[in-house]
Amino acid sequence: MDIPVYLIAGFLDAGKTSFINGILRDGFAAEDRTLLLCCAEGELGYDPHVLSNVFTYTVEDEEQLTPEFLKKLEKQYRPKQVIVEYNGMWSMERLYREGLPANWILYQIMCLVDARTFEMYVKNMGQLMMEKITNADMLIFDHCNEQLRAQLRSRNLRMVNRRADIYLENEDGTSEEYVTPEMSPFDLSSGKLDVPDEDYGIWYVDMMDNPDRYEGVEVSFKALMCHSKKFKGVHCPGRFAILEQEAGLHFLLRLETPLSDGEMVQIWAEQGIRVRVDSVSNSGVIHESVLAAAYKDPGAPGLPDLFVSYPKTVLALPDENILADYRDYFTNEELEGYLPEFVEEGTVHDRLVILPLAKSTEILFVNKTAFDRFAAETGASLDELATWEGLYAMAERYADWSGGKCFFVHDDHFNYFQVGVESLGEDFFDKNGIAFGPKFAYAWEPYARAALTGGLWLGSGYATEPLRTGDAIASVASSASVLYYSDVVTYEDNRTEQVEIVSLPCPIFEDGEKLVMQRGVGVCTVKSTPEREKACMTFLKWLTEPERNVDFVTSLGYMPVTKEGFDRYLPAAIETLSDPMYVSLYEAFLKTRQDYTFYVPPQREDYLNLETHFEKAVRRRLAAGRAQYLEQGADALEPLLRTVREELQKSYGK
Numbered sequence: 001m002d003i004p005v006y007l008i009a010g011f012l013d014a015g016k017t018s019f020i021n022g023i024l025r026d027g028f029a030a031e032d033r034t035l036l037l038c039c040a041e042g043e044l045g046y047d048p049h050v051l052s053n054v055f056t057y058t059v060e061d062e063e064q065l066t067p068e069f070l071k072k073l074e075k076q077y078r079p080k081q082v083i084v085e086y087n088g089m090w091s092m093e094r095l096y097r098e099g100l101p102a103n104w105i106l107y108q109i110m111c112l113v114d115a116r117t118f119e120m121y122v123k124n125m126g127q128l129m130m131e132k133i134t135n136a137d138m139l140i141f142d143h144c145n146e147q148l149r150a151q152l153r154s155r156n157l158r159m160v161n162r163r164a165d166i167y168l169e170n171e172d173g174t175s176e177e178y179v180t181p182e183m184s185p186f187d188l189s190s191g192k193l194d195v196p197d198e199d200y201g202i203w204y205v206d207m208m209d210n211p212d213r214y215e216g217v218e219v220s221f222k223a224l225m226c227h228s229k230k231f232k233g234v235h236c237p238g239r240f241a242i243l244e245q246e247a248g249l250h251f252l253l254r255l256e257t258p259l260s261d262g263e264m265v266q267i268w269a270e271q272g273i274r275v276r277v278d279s280v281s282n283s284g285v286i287h288e289s290v291l292a293a294a295y296k297d298p299g300a301p302g303l304p305d306l307f308v309s310y311p312k313t314v315l316a317l318p319d320e321n322i323l324a325d326y327r328d329y330f331t332n333e334e335l336e337g338y339l340p341e342f343v344e345e346g347t348v349h350d351r352l353v354i355l356p357l358a359k360s361t362e363i364l365f366v367n368k369t370a371f372d373r374f375a376a377e378t379g380a381s382l383d384e385l386a387t388w389e390g391l392y393a394m395a396e397r398y399a400d401w402s403g404g405k406c407f408f409v410h411d412d413h414f415n416y417f418q419v420g421v422e423s424l425g426e427d428f429f430d431k432n433g434i435a436f437g438p439k440f441a442y443a444w445e446p447y448a449r450a451a452l453t454g455g456l457w458l459g460s461g462y463a464t465e466p467l468r469t470g471d472a473i474a475s476v477a478s479s480a481s482v483l484y485y486s487d488v489v490t491y492e493d494n495r496t497e498q499v500e501i502v503s504l505p506c507p508i509f510e511d512g513e514k515l516v517m518q519r520g521v522g523v524c525t526v527k528s529t530p531e532r533e534k535a536c537m538t539f540l541k542w543l544t545e546p547e548r549n550v551d552f553v554t555s556l557g558y559m560p561v562t563k564e565g566f567d568r569y570l571p572a573a574i575e576t577l578s579d580p581m582y583v584s585l586y587e588a589f590l591k592t593r594q595d596y597t598f599y600v601p602p603q604r605e606d607y608l609n610l611e612t613h614f615e616k617a618v619r620r621r622l623a624a625g626r627a628q629y630l631e632q633g634a635d636a637l638e639p640l641l642r643t644v645r646e647e648l649q650k651s652y653g654k
Helices: 016-025 067-077 092-099 118-124 126-135 146-154 197-209 283-294 311-315 332-336 340-345 368-378 382-386 388-402 413-423 438-453 464-469 479-484 530-543 546-553 563-576 580-595 607-632 634-651
Strands: 003-009 034-038 054-058 081-085 104-114 138-144 165-170 175-177 192-194 218-220 224-227 235-238 243-245 248-250 252-256 274-279 306-309 355-367 408-410 474-478 488-490 496-498 501-505 515-525 597-599
Touching: 003 016, 003 092, 016 081, 016 104, 034 067, 054 067, 067 092, 092 126, 104 126, 118 126, 118 146, 118 488, 138 146, 146 165, 283 306, 283 311, 306 311, 306 530, 311 607, 340 355, 340 515, 340 597, 355 368, 355 382, 355 479, 355 530, 355 546, 355 580, 368 388, 382 388, 382 501, 388 438, 408 413, 413 438, 413 515, 413 597, 413 607, 438 607, 438 634, 464 474, 464 488, 474 479, 479 515, 479 580, 501 580, 515 530, 530 546, 546 563, 563 580, 607 634
Parallel strands: 003 081, 003 104, 034 054, 034 081, 104 138, 138 165, 192 218, 408 474, 515 597
Antiparallel strands: 165 175, 224 235, 252 274, 252 306, 306 515, 355 474, 355 501, 355 515, 488 496
C-alpha cells in the first residue's frame, strides 16, 4: 500500500510546529491514522488535544532516515499517511534519494520561512535554504511587513520555483499572494528595457508568463542568434538554459526533425532541428529518472534522445546497448580533437557512450582578502599552498594566529584520498573495495591531524558555505561551484565584508604526480531511428565545436572539452571576462591543463556505494575524534589519529 508523505520544511523559528498543530486542529488526521516524524527541535510542542489519531516519533539523527528503519516504523504504527517535520540543517536530497521506502510517496512539500531571517539564512546557508525553496510545492513566508514583502518580491523567487504556491503572511494575520498579475520585475514605464545579463533569466520567465506586459516595449538583450535558410528573414534569439546544482550541468533533451536522410547531412543551422528540454533537475534526479525509464517503471516516461550522465548512470542501465557508440558517428580525427582523458572517462566497456560536453575539475579557492591580513603578520605566501604538505602546515599557523579558527575545507573527502593515493603511485582500490595501503596512511595523517585540531572544516553542506560566513578562508571544490562563491562574507555578528576570491590549481603531494580529478558530465544518445540519431550527432558536434564550446562554458565555471578550445580560444575568451573571480578561475584552468593530468576514475559497479559510504564515514568519525580531542586535550592526538583510521577501515571490513 502506498503511503503519502507530507514534508514540512524550514529553519528554526519558521513556524513548522504551529503549522502542523493548525492543520491537525482542522481535522487533517481525523479519519486517517497518521505518523508524525519530528526531526526538528522547536520551542513549541505539539498540541495533545489533536493527537488522538496521530503517533509521534522523534528522529534525532539524519542517519536514522533509511528505508529499512522507516519500514520498521510503518510495521509498528501502521499509518495511512505520514507528516515529517524536517530539520532545516539536513539535506532534503538525501531523503529523496536514499531515505524513503518505495511505497512512501512524497505527496507534498511545504516550506515555511521566517521573512525576518530569510536574508540572513540565504547569505550564510544559501545552498540549504535554496534547496528547500526550489523543491517546495507551497511556500509560506510569515512575519511579513511592507519592507520585507518588497524585499521578497525583488528577489523574484519565481525564477527558482515556478510551480509553487507562494503566500506572504503578514504580522496582522492577513495573507496575500506573492505575485499578482500587475507586478513586474522591471520598470517598463519608458517603453524601453535593456535586460542586464544577470537578469536575463528573470526577464525570460516573466515574459513567458506575461507576454502582454511587453507588448510595444523595446527590449534589448544579449543573445545567441539562430538563422535558417528554410525560413528566410526569420531569426531566433535565445540562450542556453542551465540549472546549476552540486556543481554539475543537468538537463534532458529531446530532438525533433522532419528531415530526410539526405537533408540531415546539412549543417545544424540549416536543418531546422528543434531542441526541446523535457526536464531540468539535479544529477541525482536525472540519474533516477533515466533508470526508471530504462527499466520501464510504472508511470515513467520514455527515454529522451539525449541525457547528461556520469558513468555511474550508464553502468546501472539494464542494457548499455540502448546507447549509441559515438565512434560510429565521429571520425577518429574528430574524436582526437577532444581531451583524451575526457574521452576515456566516457568509454564504458570499450564503447564511447558519453560524449564530453562541459567538464569541471577541482580548484583551490582562497579568500585573498583574509589571507592577505594573515600573510602581512606571519609572512605566509600563496605559493605554499601548491602542496598538501604546505597547506596543512599553513592551517596550523592560521589556527595559532586566528585563535583557533578553521583554515581549510574540502568539498569531497573521497576525491582527496583517491587522487592523492593514486598520485603517490599506489592503487586506491583493490578487488574488495578500498585498499587502505601505506600511501593512504601517508595522505591520512596530515588530513586527520588538521581535522582533529580544528584546521579542517568538518561541517556538512558545500565547501562554499564556510567561505561565505568566514568560518574558513580556503577550499578545494569543483570549479563549477564558482557560481556559489560570494565576494561578500557575512560574519556571525552579521557584519559584512567585500572580499576577493582567487583560484589556484589543486594542491599535490610533494612526492606525487600532478594528478587532478575531472568532474562534470557528458551526454548520452539513446538509439532510436537513423534520422533522430543523426539529428543528435549533428547537434552535439555543433555544440562542441571549439569556439562555440568555449562560449558555452565560459562564465559558468566549466572547462572546454577540446584541445583547440583550451589552447586557442580560451586564452582569448579570458581577455573578454569582466569578473576578476572568473578571470582567476580560467587562468587556473590554463595552468592545470598545462601541468596536470586529469584523473580517470575506475568504472566499478560498486564505485558509487564506496564513495557514499566513505564520505559519510570519514566526516562522522573525524567529527567524533574532534570532540574527543577537545575533551581529552593534545595528549590524545596521536592515539586518535590511529584509532579513527582503524575505525574507518573496520567499517569496510579491513
